[in-house]
Amino acid sequence: MSDSIYAFCVIGICSVVTIIIRALPFLVFGNKKLPDTVDYLGKMLPGAIMIVLVVYCLRGISLTSAPYGAPELICVALCAFLQLALKNSIPSIAISTAVYMILIRTVF
Amino acid sequence: MDNKTVEKPVYSMPRTFLYAFGQSSPIIFSYIVVGFAFGIMMQEAGYTPLHVLLSGLFIYSGSLQIAMVPLIVAHTPLLVMIFASFIINSRYMFYGIGYTERFKKQGVFYPYMIFAFPDEVYCVFSANSYPSYVDPVKCDLMTAVMCHMSWVSGGLLGVFLGDVITFDMSGIDFAATCLFVCICVNQWMEFKSHIPMYIGLLSAFVCLIIFGSDNFMLPALSLSLVLLVIMKERTKRAMAGNDTEEGIQSEDGAEEESNNER
Structure with missing residues (x-):
């Protein structure tokens, strides 16, 4: 199998698997009235999931060896601060990402 | 026009579009940036714009697409890829909970809304309640389409401009982390x-x-x-x-x- 065809196969597999996963909750809950607990979970889960997603994004950092995840943690804190202060995501994201890119090239 | 009922809210299409664009804008920004990184990775690994286009259109999952590149380069067996993509994206199972009624209102676009539902779109949908002049059904769809298209465009820009741009872009994918942090902060306040x-x-x-x-x-x-x-x-x-x-x-x-x- 040529490299290019193989890559198309991988893309196809990733696509189908992702679509199946995304469709699962709709297949399970889609055709009946939502139970109270599911309705409650739909409202509350985002609050929990977002935090888990941030931890997921930071999973690669090492807290036991230099620089102890310092650039990531500094920039996450910076981003949270900017968002609290400005309440506007675009400058928060742009500034924090730029600072991160500078930090990993210069200080750390 | 003739049988307009009193209860029917009056939606403004331009304002609905503007609202959808406004709430999508941080995602559009971060998708173009992270999609660009994906495009460059694919280009450096020797793959074509068509690979990038199809990935963006039909996978539409940043974490999986970026994890996929080294796995493709390593010629990981296809069976292993099924397993790997399932593990990486299993979190999506949780996203649809609570969205069945909302997405059903999309009619023919119901399947599209189920598909075009990555982390970031889930974030904005879970965070907001629309103002009265915004048509919620149209706004959801516009948001989904704009985010999807910006993700695809980011990838294509990366694969086409990867050669031209010699600047070291490492660390730019941190934009995705920042987006989640912003949404956490918004939720914390709301x-x-x-x-x-x-x-x-x-x-x-x-x-x-x-x-x-x-x-x-x-x-x-x-x-x-x-x-x-x-x-x-x-x-x-x-x-x-x-x-x-x-x-x-x-x-x-x-x-x-x-x-x-x-």
């Missing part, structure tokens, strides 16, 4: 109770320690779900505003402020 956030944080760290950084996602989300169900009555009471613990009172100020913003 949620009356912070129990869901504490549950998420606790679950993430417990599972990170037990399962390690590569496999903690699915157990962490499952644990969050179980804890939320266990704490259902307590959380519901807190969300209703009857909770005086955890310094809820001090947070009321921040909450009002964020409400005023919207």
Whole structure:
């Protein structure tokens, strides 16, 4: 199998698997009235999931060896601060990402 | 025009579009940036714009697409790829919970909405309540399409301009992390109770320690779900505003402020 065809196969597999996963909750809950607990979970889960997603994004950092995840943690804190202060995501994201890119090239 | 009922809200299409664009704009920004990184990775690995286009259109999952590149380069067996993509994206199983009724209103676009539902779109949909002049059904669809197209465009820009741009772009994918941080902050200000956030944080760290950084996602989300169900009555009471613990009172100020913003 040529490299290019193989890559198309991988893309196809990733696509189908992702679509199946995304469709699962709709297949399970889609055709009946939502139970109270599911309705409650739909409202509350985002609050929990977002935090888990941030931890997921930071999973690669090492807290036991230099620089102890310092650039990531500094920039996450910076981003949270900017968002609290400005309440506007675009400058928060742009500034924090730029600072991160500078930090990993210069200080750390 | 002739049989307009009184109850039917009057939606403004231009303002609906502007609202959709406004709430999508941080995602569009971060998708173009991260999609660009994906495009460059694919280009450097020797793949064509068609690979990038199809990935963006039909996978539409940043974490999987970026994890996929080294796996393709290593010629990982296809069976292993099925397993790997399932593990990486298993979190999406949790996203549809609570969205069945909302997406059904899309009619023919119902399947599209189910598909075009990555982390970031889930974030904005879970965070907002639309103003009265915004048509919620159209706004959801516009948001989904704009985010999807910006993700595809980012990838294509990366694969075409990867050669031209010699600047070292490493670290640019940190934009995705920042986006989630911003949404966490927004939710922190909007949620009356912070129990869901504490549950998420606790679950993430417990599972990170037990399962390690590569496999903690699915157990962490499952644990969050179980804890939320266990704490259902307590959380519901807190969300209703009857909770005086955890310094809820001090947070009321921040909450009002964020409400005023919207």
